[in-house]
Amino acid sequence: AKHTKPKFDTSQVSELLKRLFSLTPREIRPLPSYDDQNFYVAPTEGGEFILKILNTEDSKNLNMIEVQTYAMTFLHQNGLPAQTAVPTHSGELMSLEEMDCGYGCQKYLVRLLTYLPGVTISKVPLTPELLYETGKMAAKVDEILQKMEHRHLGILLREEFMWSLSNVV
Numbered sequence: 044a045k046h047t048k049p050k051f052d053t054s055q056v057s058e059l060l061k062r063l064f065s066l067t068p069r070e071i072r073p074l075p076s077y078d079d080q081n082f083y084v085a086p087t088e089g090g091e092f093i094l095k096i097l098n099t100e101d102s103k104n105l106n107m108i109e110v111q112t113y114a115m116t117f118l119h120q121n122g123l124p125a126q127t128a129v130p131t132h133s134g135e136l137m138s139l140e141e142m143d144c145g146y147g148c149q150k151y152l153v154r155l156l157t158y159l160p161g162v163t164i165s166k167v168p169l170t171p172e173l174l175y176e177t178g179k180m181a182a183k184v185d186e187i188l189q190k191m192e193h194r195h196l197g198i199l200l201r202e203e204f205m206w207s208l209s210n211v212v
Contacts, residue, residue, distance in 0.1 A: 047078060047098040047099045047100045048078050048079070048080065048098050049079065049080040049096045049097075049098060049099075049144050049151050050080070050144045050145055050146075051080055051096055051142070051144045051151075052144070053071045053082075055142065055144065056068070056071050056082050056084075056094060057071060059094070059140065059153060060084060060086065060094065060155075063131045063132065063138050063153065063155070064129065064131055064132060064155055065132050066084070066086040066088055066092075067086055067087045067088065068084050068085065068086050068087075069085050069086060069087045070083070070084070070085040071083070071084055072084075074093070078098045078101075079095060079096060079097050079098050079101070080095075080096040081093055081094070081095050081096075082094040082096075083158070084155075090158075091158035091160070092129065092155050092156060092157065092158050093126065093155070093156040093157075093158055094153070094154075094155055094156075095153070095154045095155075095156055096151050096152075096153050097151060097152040097153075097154075098151075099149050099150065099151060101152065102139065102150050102151050102152035103150075104198075105137075105139070105152070106195040106198050107195070107198050107199070108137060108152055108154075109136075109137075109193075109195060110193050110195045110196060110198055110199060112128045112136050112137065112154065113191075113193050114188060114191060114193075115127055115128065115156075116128070117187065117188070117191045118184060118187055118188070121187045123180075123183065123184065123187065124159055125159075126156040126157050126158070126159055127156065127157050128154050128155065128156055129154075129155040129156065129157060131155075136154065137152050137153065137154045138152070138153045138154075139151070139152055139153075140152075140153050164177065
């Protein structure tokens, strides 16, 4: 069986934060994720972040993650509340780390993202107003992303991708 979902413990996360971002975590809390691993991080240096460790399969697709990271920055630059990647102390927006989290040494792509405070939509009552605002925001995201240009943009056109809205009946 191929293990793709990372299973890093908090000491490994702490080591990554120190080595890549020169941050000392005061608090590390695991967050839900489908096939990656996400951690809420509050360092002693201040601020709040999300450490995202990608699964081994997506970690092989650097161009896709580069486009995804760029899209988040593009949305943020265009006034939307979007997370952005925090550069490592060597200036990279992502780092490919070879580590063992129980399945032998494998490569995992690591990013530190800005933290957006708030409540997820799944935790609040769905009102017509909220659904309207959600639709408005989705349209705004779509409108802004239409203007985005990137040399690897074509990589996002994945016909068979299970999360693609074009696969919804």
